[in-house]
Amino acid sequence: MTAVITAFESSPDKGRGLARDMRVRWALEEVGQPYDVRLVSFAEMKQPAHRALQPFGQIPTYEEGDLALFETGAIIFHIAERSAGLLPGDANERARAIMWMFAALNTVEPPVVELEQAGYLAEDKPWLEELQTILEGRARARLSELSNSLGGAEWLEREFSAGDLMMVIVLRRAEGTGLVEEYPNLSAYVARAQARPAYRRAFAAQLAVFTDR
């Protein structure tokens, strides 16, 4: 039974790979699991049929036989748990890889997304710039700590894992702010991940939604 994920019919990022289906596609490519995609419009995402799958009206979802999941962390963990390639075999190394998935989603992503969202939540406010300066300071502090932790290593732990996949995708969300570029080891880390064949295949697949029209 081939898994089916949902993705934006018309992603606001126009295929730059910043929508959340990209991370799931990448995970599927890393483990070599085939998948189908069902595209949904913004209007459909807010309808009861989609909300029955995703109560918060977002993409992606993941359906496979009797199982329906949302939340990219959970979807990727599910994929990673059943196939080799995204989680180490050693129990302690596996726990640390899972730890980095949570760190990406709960410690690094929130300040990055908060900064991004200020631009449209408060876009017409005279104090937008002042708010953005404050939020930029917070995001920078987190990235600085992450940069120190990564140091000169290739990946967050001994080998590439779902933790790196999630962290790299979260760092990409800061594109355009110039924040990641302040830390050359983080820029290099993102570039290293983007050079992976599985990343490239996933990127091409999500871009094709736009270019194949």
Added chain:
Amino acid sequence: MTAVITAFESSPDKGRGLARDMRVRWALEEVGQPYDVRLVSFAEMKQPAHRALQPFGQIPTYEEGDLALFETGAIIFHIAERSAGLLPGDANERARAIMWMFAALNTVEPPVVELEQAGYLAEDKPWLEELQTILEGRARARLSELSNSLGGAEWLEREFSAGDLMMVIVLRRAEGTGLVEEYPNLSAYVARAQARPAYRRAFAAQLAVFTDR
């Protein structure tokens, strides 16, 4: 080997159970795993010794033999995976319980914490109230969706899991905003979880850090 967690020597919440060690203590109590606590000061949390364990300079951490973890999601998942009581045995139900852990940490917690943090990040700004109104609207939208998803059920899925534990703790972070109280089913859900013996033991243990002085 008894696991050791870290907690605030002097928590800013004065023992109201809002610091992040509470959720780990609760998980440990649910599965009946004994643990030790090492208290750290704010100054110590920012030192290299603690940052080697927790690169972002926060609590809690979890140490057990050769394994050192941070991120409450990862710590609780590690605890839940090795003992009965926090994750269902059925594979699909287990995946859904893990999904709710991620939903709590990546979908519900960010807008709740963002609203809370505005109060001190922008405390001296004339536009603070305007910002809080915007952020309150966002947090309310998420809670409304969560309330619709929970409906009249006792727990998020068929039985109590680590997903409920995390969601309830995240909802407690909204205390004082009045937002959870707008949804009677969410209030009742939080109260139901707080009545669990394991919750009560964990709450008493973190409070004792203050009252036993």
